[in-house]
Amino acid sequence: MGELLKVDKIKTQFQTEKGPVTSVDEVSFDLKEGETICLVGESGCGKSVTSLSIMHLLDRNGSVTEGSILFEGKDLAKATEADMRKIRGNNISMIFQEPMTSLNPVLTIGDQLTEGIRLHMKYSKTEARKYAIDMLKKVGIPRAEGIIEEYPHKLSGGMRQRVMIAMALSCRPKLLIADEPTTALDVTIQAQILNLMKKLREESNTAIILITHDLGVVAEMADKVAVMYAGQVVEETDVYTLFDNPKHPYTLGLMKSIPHITNPDDMRLDSIPGSVPSVHNMPKGCRFYDRCPHAMKRCLEEKPLLKPIEDKQSHSIRCFLYEKEEQDYENKKLAEKEVSS
Amino acid sequence: MLQYIFRRILIAIPVLFGVTILNFFIINLAPGNPVDMMVNPSATPEQLAMQKHALGLDQPVWSQYLHWLVQLFHGNLGFSYSTREPVTQILASHIGPTVLLMGVSLIVGYLIAIPLGIVCARKQNSWIDYLVTGFSFFGISVPHFFLGLGVIYVFASKLLLFPTGSMNTLGGDGSLMDTINHLVLPVAVLATGIAGNMVRYVRSSMLDVLGKDYLRTAKAKGLSQFIITNKHALRNSLIPIITVIGIDIPMLIGGAIVTEQVFQWPGLGLLTIQSITSRDYSTLMAINLLAAVTVLVANLLTDILYAVADPRIRYD
Amino acid sequence: MPLSEQEKPLLQVKNLKKYYPIKKGVISRTVGYVKAVDDVSFDIYPGETVGLVGESGCGKSTTGRSLVRLEDPTAGQVIFQGKDLAKISNKEMRKLRTELQIIFQDPYSSLNPRKRIGDLLAEPLIAHKLATRSEADKKVNEILEIVGLSKQYKNRYPHEFSGGQRQRIGIARALMLHPKLIICDEPVSALDVSIQAQVLNLLKDLQKELKLTYVFIAHGLGAVKYISDRICVMYLGRVMEFATTKEIFEHPLHPYTEILLNAYPIPNPHMRDRKQIVVEGDVPSPANPPKGCVFHTRCPFAKDICKEKIPTLTGKGHTVACHFPLESVNV
């Protein structure tokens, strides 16, 4: 499995009435072929902006100002619009949270499906149509031949999301970015969609960036997880390590504050006090400082960096509490280097 | 759909009745009397009474209304009080010019406004956006008569490029060229206003659509900006544009009163003013009725166009 | 909280129906109904929390709103303190409203954006002539403290608060009149995960302190489990199962309940390969619900009788509306 995507310390800014606002700062993660990474965090933590930054789909007032996005060795952060057009829908495709609003209401399903197929795969009109029907069948849409002539409003939310998935996977992309694909759906439908995604992932070996706020979905789907808070990745590791051994105070707080049906009956939830800081008013040091039970004086002043720690798996954390582990890891690396050299 | 249209027409009927009632009673509020206007002042009271009787003006208002309504169902809009011509005939000779003038103005206005509006939305806050926005504000703010006088002064009186008024050269060859020549100035005036208004709607509707999720989807598919704008966005922004067109259509009948006056365009507007000054009630009633029918038809047309433009709307 | 048989119910819902007419034609002829709530009955006892769960369109919100007469029921009774809320006059209802309150889902639309928080909270007391302006102000300070907000916030407008804070204000407003019963209509669904816990804990604490009774509406089973004593599972306007929280989670009888519980992703990657029953298809339209058992179109255990006969809610304590409750299948 080769490395497919490497996002390195990207920073995304928006020009607003009140001057530039940094929405995403120093976000880094990487992804191998066929691998699934979950970006998890609360609303406003920058997970959607990160994905839109990769695709160059930010609004006109937003842009990636620092860092690099290496996709198959090519830096997307510096790619032109023409380059991106060739990549979008073809190498990287995307599905969105609201299946209701993500499909064009005045074009038929077929229209919307085939236009990407014809563009990227150079199929003729009839070929594209046939292929589109196959794709619809593949995502479990009954009566695909009929549905293809329908307008989106005739479909239920779950069906629309299936259409979105068919559309996204039709050109066999290497990477699929799914931005909260099930948030707007009912649980029984969510289960259907998650199952479908799992099945298709196995069939196509597509890498997935799955954006969600639901730790349950993370546990079901992810290989790797990046926990985001206030525009930064605060913890990144594989899914088992994260659930078995979460380290960052925010990750810990998050896990303890979610009521779940598997929780014991009389367990009282821990809640994280306060709320996410505003972009206009970011703390100078650690962004979790106000809400952290372990906050130290140092956290107020100094910015912690996302650093790997000594652990079973590769596990990076942005917190001073684990400075020692981080140091250990660095020492070990150095030592290894010395040994190897 | 047909059933829907039928139903809409059924609903329009009581509204139309309301319109005629209101119309009739408003006009009957008028002091002064057409008979006073048409009969020689030396006429005796008996003659006046006879005249009023002949016109049915001695009847109570509601009975006059009923009479008028009955005649209406027979396709008879009555006679002009001033020239005794059948009103239908008078209307027939004045509709054409007005529809021609407003029709051309609307088309010219839209042809200018729609592409400009799209460009503005695409290039929001660029110099062309500011230029067009400035133009549109000028268009909606300038009174037609002032602009009309201005263009007459510049293009007709100073440069002698176009005639100052009327629709044809009288007794001329009646050629298209001649009519176009007479159309240019009044159309320029009317189209300025129409385009000014439309540009703003196209721009804002386009801006609105350009921010929608499905355009992001289209972009995420790798489509070019041209296809995104003209296939995905334009069709969606048509719906509010249709609304504006629906509001504009009745202008075909009643939209050019002032401009017709300035350019002496022999249409319904001029007829309205002349009918007012000569207290020609039957003609005024007919014009108002025609205008109201146009509004109702335009509403219906708008609804149908909605359904054409937007598959989500289905009337059943 | 154990269910005590002797106690009189605080509120009784009997055969509640709420149909919305579908109108067509020139004269707006009614051609059908959206059966949002169809024949729902249950009792609520003082001091307990009843959870209403189900997917969107199951009628849980309509049921909740009918309990405080924000909807006029099509049929059935809502009996509160011996009075049928559907029958009493507006004036009488207005008085009763001090006892019955509601908290809404969307903290952005449930507070009038043009009113300062202080006025917003004082308003109920003044409207019911329960206090003078200065008394009300004092009360506002107390309530704000109770819900964990500083009284300095009184002069601010709703949009200056975060979602969690707004929801606290919504709760404070409901508490101003000292109600006995509060309908919580998805109070945490619109909130961020880390904020949900704050609000849930607040609701729990308030219940203990103020001896409140809750009807807690949610589509998230986790929150419902956390806060409810008894749970009512709804589907397409009907009650599928009604039992104590423990019963529902440990011994669900209705296939739908079982499927619902199963559909929730579990935040434990080690359990990701568990066997899961996934139902196919979508929820049918409430304008055109299936005949017989409304769930039969998606039920893996459906038999012919399910297509014909509407199952009645049976059982004592743990009631279920199913021809073939799960245990009988398993047995």
Next chain:
Amino acid sequence: MAMNLNPNKNVPETEGLKSSEQILLQLGEEESYLHMVMRRFLKHKLAVAGLIVFGLIILIAALAPVISPHDPNKIFGEFEAAPSATHILGTDPVGRDVMSRLIYGAQVSIAVGIGAVAIYVALGIVLGLVAGYFGKWVDMLIMRLTDIFMSFPYFMVILVLVSIIGPSLFNITFVIGLLGWPAIARLVRGSVLSIKEMDYVKAGVALGYSTPKILFQHILPNALAPILVNATFGVASAIIMEASLSFLGMGVRPPAASWGNMLTQAESITVLSSQPWLWIPPGLMILLAVLSINFIGDGLRDAIESQNAK
């Protein structure tokens, strides 16, 4: 389900925000509503310019007796005199000072503009609130009435009505006011229908507030913004309406000075080409007044709409 039977009169409004703005908005901004609207409005340079110009016109109207160089009806020896030191903008065909008439003309425009709009906004609000809140047959009746009123071509009916009751300042104000309400009524009704479904109104009901209290304290204040925008544009259109009527001789009658009736004199090639002081100043004044109000309206809408989207 049948569609709203008359959707076409609702002029499209922009709704929704772009995603990044939404993201930013979620991050919270701490500002009071009025302050926010003010700030946004003041950012709109043209709107501010419009406000200043319109303010000046109001000032001119109010101070007309003080700042006018002459009695607007006084006849001087020189008829149609070219601009000079005594008559900055010359005299008209009846020997009156054009500058003075221009200044007094502002009174007419302002009076009609604001007066007519005040009348129809009041009518529209009451009818719209009643229709929207009570619904059923009341709504049906009021909406059919608006259908009827809106079926008339606005300007034509005003023209006919004014000619019937006699052209005068009061009458045109009254007629425009009488006929303008349906648009406001629909707007208010629409707002009421949507606000009625808002949770804070439901909360008001749940808290046992009386209907008038809910209507006027909870619904109306939240429906005011679009009314304000509509009314602002309404002032502009009423001013144009008055000018057009006066131009056609059906509005303010001479000797009273109105910008519209001053322009009537320009319907002559001689005046157009050799006496520009008789027609360009009143024309420009109308354009300026209308343009400034339209800018104000646009600024207000921008300021209010982006707020409402939040």
Next chain:
Amino acid sequence: MNRQKSISKRILKYVITSFMALSLVLLAACGGGSSSSSGSSKGKDTIYLGMVNPPSGFNPINTSDIAGQFAIRVMLDSFLDMTSPLKFQPKLATSIDTTDNQTYTIHLNPKAKWTDGKPVTADDVIFTFNLIANPKSTVAVGSNISTLEGLDANGKLTGGKTSIPDLKKIDEHTVSFKTKTPVDPNYIKEMIGTKIITMPQHVLKDIAPADFANSKYAQAPNVTNGPYKFVTYNKNTYIQYKANNSYYLGKPKTPKFFIKIMQAPNLLSELQAGTIQANASGGIGNLPFQDVDTAKKLKNVTTEIHPQIGFQTMEYNTKTLPNPKIRQAIAYAIDRPQIVDKLLKGNGEIIDGPYTSQSPYLDKSTNVIKYDPKKAKQMLKDAGWDFNKTLNFVVPIGNKVREQSADIIVQNFKAIGVKVKETTYDFPTIMQKGAAGDFDLLLIGFTFNIDPDVSALYGPNGAYNFMKYENPKATKLIADGKSQPDSAKRKAIYSQLQSIWEKDMPVLTLYSDNEVVVKSKDLAYGGASSYWPGTVADFQKWAYKK
């Protein structure tokens, strides 16, 4: 920020350029088709006459407005034409003569025929007279024949009769009739000779008199006897005629003839552009005075200014203003010289009384009241005028100069401290207000005939006597004047009347505005003549220069 600042500036610039661009686009779109409009050298087969007032209709016997009469006279002939005051010229009749001033004989031109080829005969004349006199017909010319034996003051038959007694057919082309008393032959020649339009009996005989006004013929006469035939009327826009090639007075020189209806301000530009060749006279096609100087400078037209018989008045309500001293005082207060010199640019005359300098009956010996506000004020004081009283000053709209003169009059009143309230109404309302006496002062204009009878205005039952003026002496003189057949004696009677009216001052004549007659230099013959009825005398001769 910088960018924001310059926006307003930019916009201003762009507004102008973009508007220009728009116009250019439109220009290009019509492909330079502009040449046809500016050139005056169109086909020489059509003459266009500009008219301001639209005709009220084409009913030959029920059209009281000059515009309508004018339009009818293009296609239907009167017996005689009056080319200048009291100068008659034969037309359909070779002559109207009498020996005793009571029995009159009309000799029709034997060559005259209808456009359908039938000759114009005595039967047609008798039919027309009887139709006018029929009590059931609606007519405007009733009073013109009211002097005939057997007819009442409105020219209607009484007692159920349907034909005028003593109206006799002498032969195919000769008709005679008798008046009640001897009358001035000039009266008959003008009132009957130039005003009664003969209609074809063979076409109209089956139409009931009561229905005639609504008949097709009354809206668009299809069988006529004049130089041109009616083609079409586009309401308020134009009337189109074509030559009647078998016209008995000679084939018209120009095949097509249009009367183009337009607003007065447009006359000049149309004349300049050559799209009309002349304006109509008679108060229905007057060029605005402010355009006179411009017109005089035009190279392609000639401009003449003539006095005319029409005049503008201010009627006093003698019921509310019973004291003639006060009425006279007000006359002194009105600055008529300013109205004529400044408003009319000198193109008018000031007279007291109903006769202008065109009228042979004007008594030039009486002095015109001079503008003297001091005297006026003094006279008012002497007459015990209550200066707190507000006069109701009613002004009709439709005549711009008159409206403007009203503005001046209001200021004149202000100067002497008399309060007036000016209200304006359209003409029909004015007629009502006038008849109801709902005014103190009322502006109204008249154009009567050359015949000096003005009983319609000054007579006790006059249709326009809104003043409710009645002086027994004057009443008697009016009657005498009407029945006096001798011209010289009549003049003496009307001189006497003029001095009585001057003293009683029931109505003040404000001014008589001149008529501006403009015609194209391309015309060899045609255009309005200085006395308007002369304009309609021989349309068949109108022609372009070769």
